[in-house]
Amino acid sequence: MHEDVSKILRTIPSMDKLLALEWVEGFCTLLGRKTTKLIIEGVLENYRNEVLRGNVKDVNLEFLYDVIQKALDKASRHNLTPVVNATGVIVHTNLGRSCLADDVASDVRLISSRYSNLEYDLERGKRGHRYDHVEWILCQLTGAEAALIVNNNAAAVLLCLTALAGDGEAIISRGELIEIGESFRIPDIMSFSGTKMIEVGTTNMTHLYDYERAINENTRIVLKVHPSNYRIVGFHSEVGRKELTDLAHSRGLLVMEDLGSGFLVDLSAYGLKGEPTIGQCIEEG
Template sequence: MTDDPRRLVPRTDALLAEPPVAAAALRLGRDLVKAAVQAAQQRVRDGELPPDGVVDAVLASLPQRPSSLRPVLNATGVVVHTNLGRAPLSAAAVEAVVAAAGTTDVELDLATGRRGPRGEGALAAVREAVPAAEAALVVNNCAAALALVATALGQGRELVLARGELVEIGDGFRIPDLLVATGARLREVGTTNRVTLDDYRDALHEETGAVLKVHPSNFVVRGFTRAVPVAELAVALAGSGVPLVADIGSGLLRPHPALPDEPDLQTTLTAGADLVLASGDKLLGGPQAGLVLGRADLVKRLRRHPLYRAFRVDKTTLAALEATLRGPQPPVLRMLAADAAGLRARAEALAARLAAEGVDAAAVASGARVGGGGAPEQPLPSAALALPATFAEPLRLGTPPVVGYLADDRTLLDLRSLPPSDDDALAAAVLDVARRCT
């Protein structure tokens, strides 16, 4: 029958040959585009789509990129937001990742044509950024760094750790569970709220593999408390042969005026820690990585351990880390340094711009946070764009998604966690929601 809708469905090969569809297949992959073509053809069969609308329907259904990850505007006020990928990379780091994505000399000495040291440029950049470190090692996150240290120094031996530092961090991850899984035995000292130097001294014996200090990061214990700082522990352990390992977590390279109580790599090593562990994608502002810095003999021991091979990072991480350390100030540090008055001026300008378009918008004071377990009690004065509460969900589901938060029956879009270069995109997203929802 001539009116059979199946006869009206354009052929698959003809649709795939259409120039815009063929271009999409080159960019996204033929299988993904073919699936979109077949879905559109079925809509024609079902009478939902006219035959001449198939190409437009295919193109409209395709994602912008083959990855399911979507760029998001972070208006939460949380500078290092774990659910949003933690530290955004600098332009220099992004450029370095793109350059390293192809064939590189990651483990080749071009001068000799022989195998060379892996990631030497990134390791040199780490050492230059933290002069107190004799040597450095990079693994795929801070948990991997801790697991490598516990295995190499504590397997079959005891790791001495204060009870108040047996912490749980995000997604139910518990530090003691990781340490025990490596084959180390834990020697807990002190109480939940108090530990003394004598507690550590009394725990040392011939089976002690290391003394470990873990920064609580995402919580604070107040009141009747006592902790032993790294400097005191280092003096007490001098000459014992027992390494002092400090996991500081957030990856701050040096003291920062906005975060006076946050431990940093340079100061912790100078205070006497033999090894310091930290994350690369938090306050350092780089890619996900675990940094191990400190005594050359201990770092060499870790590098030679068989487990290191399972934890080492790829070429793109090495490239991004080096570019972060050698390049211009990364976004995280610019966000921390943002002036509260400047943030208020941005919020007022955006509010006026949106109000002129009929949007119920206002600039309000807000309180931002570091996030990522860093400086949990350190306030960051900020400013936000206040919108109706009904805007929160459509903003989050828009293109690009805008993630803010609800407070006092308003949607707040905090500007400390959003670079000024994104203000136009933020305003466009809000205007789009206003047009669709009013």
């Protein structure tokens, strides 16, 4: 190592000296000494690497302290912060999705800050089930016979495929083999579930007879997927929900539909049109 480089490295303050600084002690109180030390170590490692690359000719303590303080400031701030949604997309997956009404947010804060009957039946005085609080409401909103809530749509699709078609085949149009976001890909989800994906039709044209020809003794479900903001225009054809469910039911099969976020209620009166509600889909089979 060049003598000048060694000299520069030796002039970098030690960890003990840095932790003894009054403003650093404040961060130790806020973040904890262990976390504060870890953050400073990261800054020092990057700084030493810059010295070794020849990018630092002399230690500038003011600059080094500023970098350390900014790193500690960033770690001490809340990562989540309110933003203005100016995208034109109301339910934006990157901006927190649907906003909670003030009354709902107030109720959530009240319940989450206290003990509650999350899994306790107050009438029977025994352990209850957390889904009891929401299943009836969802069934009333959608007309479903039963309901189950999971963390996100990908989890719901994976669970349904595993339960309904994990030991057989699931038929899907090639025009619906989509990718949403960075990692939700229909072919991958189907593979993870254990079901065998049977593609029918083409990217732009899928007919009812394509599904009919693919049905065999190994078929468990017919899968229909909402394309989200992906659209095929021009020479294009797809099978409607009612036609598809009529065919599947005539063969003793279930139809599973991935609606994405979907609408629980009809919002067309508020200018949001073109999206089916979950209740409408259930009515059509």
